[in-house]
Amino acid sequence: MVILGFVLILISAVAILGAIFLLDGTGVEYFGADVPPVTLFVVGALCVVFIGMGAKLMTSGTKRSLRARKEQRLEERRQKDEQERSGDHETS
Numbered sequence: 848m849v850i851l852g853f854v855l856i857l858i859s860a861v862a863i864l865g866a867i868f869l870l871d872g873t874g875v876e877y878f879g880a881d882v883p884p885v886t887l888f889v890v891g892a893l894c895v896v897f898i899g900m901g902a903k904l905m906t907s908g909t910k911r912s913l914r915a916r917k918e919q920r921l922e923e924r925r926q927k928d929e930q931e932r933s934g935d936h937e938t939s
Contacts, residue, residue, distance in 0.1 A: 849905050849908040849909060849912075851901075852900070852901040852902065852905035853901065855898070855900055855904070856897070856898055856901035856902065856905075858897065859895075859897040859898045862890055862893075862894050863894050865878055
């Protein structure tokens, strides 16, 4: 999920930078194609949505992986404690 979020943000950044640097003063030419201003507005709006989705996916993916690591550590500690307890009972 983190990678997907990063890819969405990267694609949006390329689209926004393309809109900023590839526009000429006479008309709206976007990556070599003449587009109406409404299309450029829609591309910008979609970029904002994709950046938001990408950030949300990155945070949720990070939270999920941290939670999974924490649960794994707790499980390992429980198993270690059980082994120590069973070892104490066998020697008594």
